[in-house]
Amino acid sequence: MKTKITGHDIKAMGFPPAKWYRKAIDHINDNELSKEEIETYLEQFRLPEPVGLLETPAPYSLNIMAENELEEENISKVRSTMDEVMKTPTVIGGAVMPDACPAGPLGTIPVGGVVATKNAIHPGMHSADICCSVMLTDFGTANPKDVLDAAHKSTHFGPGGRPRGQQFNLTEELFEEFKSNEFLFDNKSISIAREHLGTQGDGNHFLFVGKSAKTGNTMMITHHGSRGPGARLYSKGMNIAERFRKLLSSNTLKQNAWIPFDTEEGQDYWSALQTIRKWTKLNHKLIHEGVAEKLNINIENRFWNEHNFVFKDGDIFYHAKGATPLDAKFMPDITGPRLIPLNMSEPVLIVEGNTTKNNLGFAPHGAGRNMSRTQHKRNLAERSNLDIFKEETEGLDIRFFSKEIDISELPSAYKPASTVRAQMETYNLGTVLDEILPYGCIMAGDWQKNAPWRKRKKRHRN
Structure with a gap:
């Protein structure tokens, strides 16, 4: 009888623990896949290579203007934090609305901010x-x-x-x-x-x-x-x-x-x-x-x-x-x-x-x-x-x-x-x-x- 594949085996093949482990283990063992078949099957779950921050912030539209010093300071903070947000690897574009204001530490999307990303959901x-x-x-x-x-x-x-x-x-x-x-x-x-x-x-x-x-x-x-x-x-x-x-x-x-x-x-x-x-x-x-x-x-x-x-x-x-x-x-x-x-x-x-x-x-x-x-x-x-x-x-x-x-x-x-x-x-x-x-x-x-x-x-x- 063929030895059952476990989560430890999948981890040893370079796949970090994830929700799909249980489904994959059942599929591999139920179908008694060979080593080559297991490797081919698991490729669908392999995550892309790690990526760094974008060197240049993705472009965004600043739909806001200052009418006094207080607003100038606010917009400066909004621009600074938005510039950091737009370096996130998934980001492809964005916009800032006239009601914008900072909403946290530098690099946090501001209130009044819109950020478009590809194939990614950012809870923050x-x-x-x-x-x-x-x-x-x-x-x-x-x-x-x-x-x-x-x-x-x-x-x-x-x-x-x-x-x-x-x-x-x-x-x-x-x-x-x-x-x-x-x-x-x-x-x-x-x-x-x-x-x-x-x-x-x-x-x-x-x-x-x-x-x-x-x-x-x-x-x-x-x-x-x-x-x-x-x-x-x-x-x-x-x-x-x-x-x-x-x-x-x-x-x-x-x-x-x-x-x-x-x-x-x-x-x-x-x-x-x-x-x-x-x-x-x-x-x-x-x-x-x-x-x-x-x-x-x-x-x-x-x-x-x-x-x-x-x-x-x-x-x-x-x-x-x-x-x-x-x-x-x-x-x-x-x-x-x-x-x-x-x-x-x-x-x-x-x-x-x-x-x-x-x-x-x-x-x-x-x-x-x-x-x-x-x-x-x-x-x-x-x-x-x-x-x-x-x-x-x-x-x-x-x-x-x-x-x-x-x-x-x-x-x-x-x-x-x-x-x-x-x-x-x-x-x-x-x-x-x-x-x-x-x-x-x-x-x-x-x-x-x-x-x-x-x-x-x-x-x-x-």
Whole structure:
């Protein structure tokens, strides 16, 4: 009887341990392949030779200009980090949007960055907030205050999931997709997927209510990503990408590690991204339908788009870190134009546009920042949060779910909306079809101020 091949034998032939080992071992032993046949069969699993960084950064379009010293400093940092990103061996092109700002150590894709790669998915380039997206529902002649009041009762901001008794159910289709995917099937991921449905997180995520400048209809817009399920997928993806980085390109920065799409891991990760996309869309939908049910009103229209995702066109993968897809080829379920929110005191823009050489099929995703949240708070340290809030939100119904003001989300924390809009026109980054004029919005607020761990620490000190 022929000796059985083991994983140790395959490793000794120069193949690092991988998911395909089990399938290969079964195939070799079931078919009793000869030594020559084994070598021929295994060649399909051999990884390419390691590659170094590109000597010259791949070309990219800089669709942003400075109007003052603060913006010059911001653009300089964006350019420096983008130059390093574009040295990654898989990269073939990129673009920077007018709302760009740095998002981490040098060499990290900036917010407002688009990076195109060949046959490679870079988890670090879509970041932990996978499929951060916006959804609009047209509530017709509904009163904006009624919509905002109902939304306040329907949504949930801050950490964790919804309280027991207020949780939603996964659809059977989504449940099966989670169970059948190597990155999503564990009990913890499925449990969090249930708990976090109908939640919006914190930071710049919001629920906005306003009126269409064209029709006068009341519109509600939600902004959030994939919450816990997406964050878990991101962590797993980064771990797999790091393993490939060590084998394929050890000089590549860890945040730019990639998973080759033509591997089993690449196929599974791409599939997991699509499932997380469906989960996020459902998450938006449940909040919107909860409002419609409370008010017993009909929905006249609805559309959505993500602005933090990976989009595929053939063997090219477009990593959009805070960039809105204009090109319909990126959205298989396209039902309407795209949404670009600016800040709580400015209209949400409804746009459409064409793909050009400089935009790669993308537009900005919002107003962006010229400085960090921390620096903005430092600049206003001499004034009370309440005074700043009253001044910047006059005439608007602005609410913080935690009941604590977060001044890093007030309008002055962002770039002037007029600047972003003007540069959209200058660089042909989308045409505005309509504007949703603000009535009010809900955000998480500074939930950490009274977080349970802070209260425990305070009690301990006393």
